Amino acid sequence: MADLNITRLFNVKDMVFVITGGGSGLGEIMASALDANGASKVFILGRREASLKKVAENAVNKTIIPVVCDVTSKDSLSAAATFIEKESPFVNAVIANSGAVGPVTSLPPRPADATIADIQQQLWDTSYDESQTALSVNVLGSFYTFLAFLKLLEAGNNHDDSRGKKDFIQSQFITTTSMGGLTREENPGYPYMASKAGLWHLTKSLATKFAKLGIRANSIAPGLYITEMTEFASGGQDWSVPGSLPKDFIPMTRTGSKEDIAGAILFLCSRAGAYVNGNVILSEGGVVSVQPASY
Numbered sequence: 547m548a549d550l551n552i553t554r555l556f557n558v559k560d561m562v563f564v565i566t567g568g569g570s571g572l573g574e575i576m577a578s579a580l581d582a583n584g585a586s587k588v589f590i591l592g593r594r595e596a597s598l599k600k601v602a603e604n605a606v607n608k609t610i611i612p613v614v615c616d617v618t619s620k621d622s623l624s625a626a627a628t629f630i631e632k633e634s635p636f637v638n639a640v641i642a643n644s645g646a647v648g649p650v651t652s653l654p655p656r657p658a659d660a661t662i663a664d665i666q667q668q669l670w671d672t673s674y675d676e677s678q679t680a681l682s683v684n685v686l687g688s689f690y691t692f693l694a695f696l697k698l699l700e701a702g703n704n705h706d707d708s709r710g711k712k713d714f715i716q717s718q719f720i721t722t723t724s725m726g727g728l729t730r731e732e733n734p735g736y737p738y739m740a741s742k743a744g745l746w747h748l749t750k751s752l753a754t755k756f757a758k759l760g761i762r763a764n765s766i767a768p769g770l771y772i773t774e775m776t777e778f779a780s781g782g783q784d785w786s787v788p789g790s791l792p793k794d795f796i797p798m799t800r801t802g803s804k805e806d807i808a809g810a811i812l813f814l815c816s817r818a819g820a821y822v823n824g825n826v827i828l829s830e831g832g833v834v835s836v837q838p839a840s841y
């Protein structure tokens with residue numbers, strides 16, 4: 547019988563990863579989890595060098611490498627890929643996690659008696675540019691991130707030194723979508739929700755195109771985790787303890803924790819998740835089960 551020990555199943559020993567948006571929030575947790583569980587190199591990309599360096603300094607195994615990159619620029623992505631190729635001849639997974647929230651229109655809640663004119667005014671007053679940033683970073687930024695690293699992902703399957711080749715862990719593109727791409731309630735705002743639904747479809751389309759070429763595409767769709775992006779919602783309160791929130795809002799009565807997101811990324815990246823393709827892991831405490839949504 548194969549060795550089913552949890553350490554062998556879930557470790558990411560000797561694997562190489564690229565994570566966009568790795569300088570904060572969920573990307574930082576993912577990078578730290580991969581570093582802590584055996585990765586040989588974890589390249590974290592983002593625009594703010596100071597945040598990237600801080601994450602690298604805090605890494606327990608010191609495998610995290612900062613790379614300044616703006617995912618909305620092909621030149622910047624191309625320069626990052628060139629740099630990374632000099633550091634590693636292959637990559638096992640690219641995680642397109644960078645995101646922008648765009649205009650938040652769900653807070654404070656609109657009065658129940660709001661007229662169509664009221665709603666039109668509130669939504670019209672949002673910034674087109676801010677909406678466009680959400681679509682650009684979340685959808686196109688992820689698409690061009692995938693393209694920039696495709697050759698290195700292919701090498702993740704073929705290079706003799708790659709754990710992917712040795713252990714039949716096919717290379718993988720992972721996106722961070724959102725439950726907002728599924729739920730119909732206005733939360734946090736329509737452009738963001740549309741961008742994440744688009745990214746969801748992009749991920750599955752890429753899984754179809756590249757399945758027979760040996761590159762997988764999967765996604766993690768988080769619900770509410772408190773990060774720089776969402777701290778406006780919690781006002782600084784810790785909602786990660788069960789009982790913090792009403793069941794109508796989040797059935798599990800809490801926000802997502804470090805363990806929740808770390809567990810999801812380790813499953814997808816390790817031998818444990820090696821047979822998974824075209825899949826989306828929802829990590830949202832049951833919200834999609836109780837709100838109007840599709841899944």
Ligand SMILES: NC(=O)c1ccc[n+]([C@@H]2O[C@H](COP(=O)([O-])OP(=O)(O)OC[C@H]3O[C@@H](n4cnc5c(N)ncnc54)[C@H](OP(=O)(O)O)[C@@H]3O)[C@@H](O)[C@H]2O)c1
Nearest residue numbers: 567570571572592593594616617644645724770771773775
């Ligand atoms: N927190 C939640 O509740 C939640 C729920 C569902 C989905 N998500 C998704 O999770 C992902 C991570 O978000 P988070 O919650 O961890 O928030 P966060 O801490 O604000 O992370 C967003 C990251 O995206 C990076 N980024 C933004 N624009 C970029 C650009 N043009 N080029 C490169 N990097 C860029 C930021 O780095 P720089 O500013 O340094 O570039 C930052 O590290 C996002 O895709 C978000 O939509 C979050």
